[in-house]
Amino acid sequence: MRTTPVAVTPVSELSEVVLRLGALAGAENFSLPELRPALHRIVVAPEIAGAVKTLVVQALLLLDDPRIVDGGRAGAPLVQKIRKLLASAIDAHAKGGAQSPAPSHTTFSPDALLSPEIDRGLAEEFVVEAREQLGLAEAALLALDSDPDDMQALDRMFRAMHTIKGTSAFLGVEHVTELAHHAESVLARIRSGAIVCAGEISNVLFRSIDMLDAILVAIESVADGDVAMLPDGFRPLLKLLREEPAPATQNESLPRVSGSVRAIRIAEPTIRVRSADVDRVGDIVRELLLTHAMLSRDTALRSGANAELARKIAHAERLTLELEDATKELWTVPFASIVQKLARLARDAAHQNGKSIDFTTHGEDLLIERAAADALGDALVHMVRNAIDHGIEPAEIRERAGKPVIGRVRLTARRVDTQLQIELADDGCGLDAKRLARKAQERGIISAGVELSEQEAYTLILRPGFTTAAVVTDLSGRGVGMDVVRSRVDALGGTLDISSRVGAGTTFTIRVPYRSRPRRTADDTWGEVPRTIGLIA
Numbered sequence: 107m108r109t110t111p112v113a114v115t116p117v118s119e120l121s122e123v124v125l126r127l128g129a130l131a132g133a134e135n136f137s138l139p140e141l142r143p144a145l146h147r148i149v150v151a152p153e154i155a156g157a158v159k160t161l162v163v164q165a166l167l168l169l170d171d172p173r174i175v176d177g178g179r180a181g182a183p184l185v186q187k188i189r190k191l192l193a194s195a196i197d198a199h200a201k202g203g204a205q206s207p208a209p210s211h212t213t214f215s216p217d218a219l220l221s222p223e224i225d226r227g228l229a230e231e232f233v234v235e236a237r238e239q240l241g242l243a244e245a246a247l248l249a250l251d252s253d254p255d256d257m258q259a260l261d262r263m264f265r266a267m268h269t270i271k272g273t274s275a276f277l278g279v280e281h282v283t284e285l286a287h288h289a290e291s292v293l294a295r296i297r298s299g300a301i302v303c304a305g306e307i308s309n310v311l312f313r314s315i316d317m318l319d320a321i322l323v324a325i326e327s328v329a330d331g332d333v334a335m336l337p338d339g340f341r342p343l344l345k346l347l348r349e350e351p352a353p354a355t356q357n358e359s360l361p362r363v364s365g366s367v368r369a370i371r372i373a374e375p376t377i378r379v380r381s382a383d384v385d386r387v388g389d390i391v392r393e394l395l396l397t398h399a400m401l402s403r404d405t406a407l408r409s410g411a412n413a414e415l416a417r418k419i420a421h422a423e424r425l426t427l428e429l430e431d432a433t434k435e436l437w438t439v440p441f442a443s444i445v446q447k448l449a450r451l452a453r454d455a456a457h458q459n460g461k462s463i464d465f466t467t468h469g470e471d472l473l474i475e476r477a478a479a480d481a482l483g484d485a486l487v488h489m490v491r492n493a494i495d496h497g498i499e500p501a502e503i504r505e506r507a508g509k510p511v512i513g514r515v516r517l518t519a520r521r522v523d524t525q526l527q528i529e530l531a532d533d534g535c536g537l538d539a540k541r542l543a544r545k546a547q548e549r550g551i552i553s554a555g556v557e558l559s560e561q562e563a564y565t566l567i568l569r570p571g572f573t574t575a576a577v578v579t580d581l582s583g584r585g586v587g588m589d590v591v592r593s594r595v596d597a598l599g600g601t602l603d604i605s606s607r608v609g610a611g612t613t614f615t616i617r618v619p620y621r622s623r624p625r626r627t628a629d630d631t632w633g634e635v636p637r638t639i640g641l642i643a
Contacts, residue, residue, distance in 0.1 A: 117154075117199055119144050120162070120192060127189035142169060146287065154199065161195035163275035163283060167268075217336040219325055220279060232277050233326045236318070239266040241446070244315050248449050250303045251312075254296075260303070263311075264293050270318065281336055282321055288347035289314045309457070310346055312450075317343055384436050391433045394426050435473060441519045442470035444483045448490050452515060455494040462501065462512045463494060469519030474526070478598055478618070482528065485594040488587035489530050489614055490515065497534030497612055507609065509533070526620040531613040537606035539563035546572070564604040568592040 123144055145166050148154060154162075165188045220229060246263035249256050267286045274282035289311060295301045303311070320337040328334040401419055445467045452465040474482070498504075498513035505511060514533045519526065542563045546552045551569065558566075566572055570589040591614075595602045600618030 117196065120148055120196055120199075124189055124192045124196065127185055127192070142166070145169075146291070158195045158199045159280060159283065160275045160278060161191050161198065163272060165191040165195075167272045219281060219321060219334040219336060220277070221333075224277065228277060229325055232273055232279070233322045235273060236270050236282070237322055239269050240315055240319055240322070242266040243270075244312075244450060245446055247303075247308070247311055247315065248446070248453065250296075251308045251453065254303045257297075260293065260297055264290065264297070267293065279321075279325075281340065282318060285314060285318060285321075285340070285344060285347070288344060292347060310343070312454075313343055314347065379436075384433075387436070388433050391426070391430050395430065398423055398426055434475075437476055438473040439476050439479050440470060441472040441474055441479075444474075444479055444486060445470050445517070447483060448486055448517065451487060452490055452494060455491055459495060459498075460500070461494065461498055463498065463515055464512050465490075465515045465517070467517045467519075472519050472521065472526070481594045481598055482616070482618075485591040485616070486517070486528070486530065488591050490517070492587055493530060493532040493534065493612070497532040497536075499535050503535075521620055522617075524620055525617045528616040529613060531611060533611040536608040536610055536612055537564055537567070537604070538608050542566045560606075561604070564606060567604075568602070 123141055126141070145162055148159075148162050168184055168188050168191075243263045243266035246259040246266065249259035250263065253259070267290050271283050271286035271290065274280075274286065292301075292307065292311060296303050296307070301307055317337065317340060321334075321340075324334045324337055398419070402423070449465060449467070452463055456463040456465075493515050494513075498515070499507070499509075501511045504513065516529075516531045518529045518531075521527070539558070539560045540563075543552065543556075543558050543566070546558075546563075546566050547554050547556075549572070551566065551572065552558070567588045568591070572589075592602060595616055595618065598618040600616055603615040603617075604612065605615070606612040
């Protein structure tokens with residue numbers, strides 16, 4: 107007699123899980139890893155509503171608790187909590203997916219990211235936290251892309267994606283939950299050894315990070331009362347993740363990233379503080395400085411009649427100046443914050459050009475004022491892109507020239523006396539001064555017959571619209587990049603030097619003032635201590 111198999115639905119599977127959890131009540135030992143695949147299937151099932159998925163994701167997060175993982179009796183209360191969450195999920199599904207559905211929810215587009223009824227403060231908090239986790243995920247993926255055997259980097263990325271999945275589920279951002287879940291599945295295959303983080307697998311994980319960031323931008327930029335919509339390309343990417351990209355091998359020629367990854371690994375914990383609060387602290391410190399300036403000019407104090415009071419005020423001055431320094435550091439960021447963006451840029455540019463690059467960095471711990479870091483970051487984006495696109499030769503040309511196939515790009519930041527010095531060096535083809543002069547004559551920038559020194563010829567690349575590229579690419583060739591570099595450096599009161607040798611490479615050196623606290627003397631006039639604004643802190 108033939109029997110017709112009963113179709114397993116997400117709801118029936120959820121009910122089975124709840125029954126199994128009930129059977130574990132009072133058990134001395136238990137093992138729950140087999141429940142995870144079933145719960146994952148429920149989370150991504152299209153017929154399951156967001157409110158149900160939120161409860162299931164909460165249960166999944168509890169499965170990671172060490173007391174559950176150990177399988178001992180200490181985890182029994184958590185087992186009951188998971189069971190209650192899943193039972194609530196079944197009830198929510200029976201009631202239409204939510205406890206009290208609002209009529210307006212039924213009119214939402216499938217591409218809507220968030221309901222406009224969600225508290226704006228909660229949405230902003232989610233964006234900030236998710237962006238922090240994305241930064242950690244990208245740093246870990248850069249390390250993993252460089253060394254596919256780096257299991258610590260894999261674990262860091264896994265934790266970041268898991269956190270994003272959990273927080274998005276709590277808020278009901280289902281598209282983020284689903285994308286993070288499928289990215290987690292790819293990471294799980296890497297962890298099991300089924301695939302290697304290289305080639306297309308690495309690319310699709312980077313694309314997942316970019317898509318999650320695009321979603322966060324959409325959420326934070328939407329006006330009050332409007333609905334943030336899903337960015338283009340989401341569904342094709344999700345389909346690619348579901349299909350599980352073809353396995354890659356470790357023999358694939360890929361860019362390597364070092365230096366920056368080490369710095370991000372040891373990054374100190376941070377807390378989120380409103381910029382208005384930091385401004386308020388700065389205002390109070392300035393008031394303290396003003397008050398101290400008035401006290402120090404008091405005639406009774408200057409006469410030396412009260413030496414003990416003078417010592418106490420001198421001690422207060424030292425503490426106030428230390429507080430001022432600490433306040434300034436609140437507005438600084440480590441150079442590593444620039445480096446991570448550049449490391450990602452170098453990786454992507456190398457892949458687009460079909461080149462293999464060894465991108466190394468030094469000086470990531472150096473603290474830079476945030477505004478200056480933004481300006482320098484903009485300049486370095488163009489410099490790194492040009493170094494890879496124009497400087498580093500294709501592999502076959504490097505081989506013929508007797509060079510290593512892997513091109514080298516080195517970024518170094520250091521403090522030299524009162525200046526911050528940043529060097530970007532490559533071992534590429536170098537700048538040909540004669541060719542630059544010839545191009546300038548063809549474009550009418552200089553007159554025919556004018557002789558230029560090497561340095562004068564090199565500075566031609568800093569002119570707006572000047573380029574030697576025969577083809578305009580997505581990366582460069584329009585002659586706008588190095589002009590941006592010069593304008594950013596000029597705005598910081600710095601200088602840009604270029605040294606090059608044909609066939610050996612090029613080095614760009616940026617020097618900008620490194621701000622330090624000015625010395626105070628007994629002759630200071632009333633008012634604030636002189637400061638240099640907008641430079642390096």
